[in-house]
Amino acid sequence: MEAVGLFEAKTHLSEYVARAEAGEEVIIMRHNKPVAKIVPLDAVAKPAAKLPPFVQRTFKMGKPNPKIDMTRLNKLAGELEDQALIEKLRKGR
Numbered sequence: 802m803e804a805v806g807l808f809e810a811k812t813h814l815s816e817y818v819a820r821a822e823a824g825e826e827v828i829i830m831r832h833n834k835p836v837a838k839i840v841p842l843d844a845v846a847k848p849a850a851k852l853p854p855f856v857q858r859t860f861k862m863g864k865p866n867p868k869i870d871m872t873r874l875n876k877l878a879g880e881l882e883d884q885a886l887i888e889k890l891r892k893g894r
Contacts, residue, residue, distance in 0.1 A: 804828040804835065832883055 802825070810817060810829045817827045821839045829837040 802826045802828060804830055807831045807836075810839075 805813075805817070805827060807829055810827070817839050820827060821841050824841055826841075827839040828835045829839065
């Protein structure tokens with residue numbers, strides 16, 4: 802099983818679909834978090850765990866800072882790439 806970034810998957814989608822047809826699974830990552838999987842059509846689906854976005858994005862990061870609005874931060878993280886998010890947070894926006 803291989804893990805690739807979202808841009809890489811978008812750029813080489815036909816290659817990853819061909820690999821899935823051959824039986825391989827490919828994990829697609831966004832901001833270093835797994836978000837999707839390309840699998841063969843005949844693969845048995847496993848139900849995904851229903852976790853709120855807050856838990857998914859802060860897994861193993863310790864206790865959240867009460868001064869940070871995590872709802873706003875999660876929305877921002879979903880819209881921006883890592884470097885843009887870091888710059889925006891440094892500017893205090």
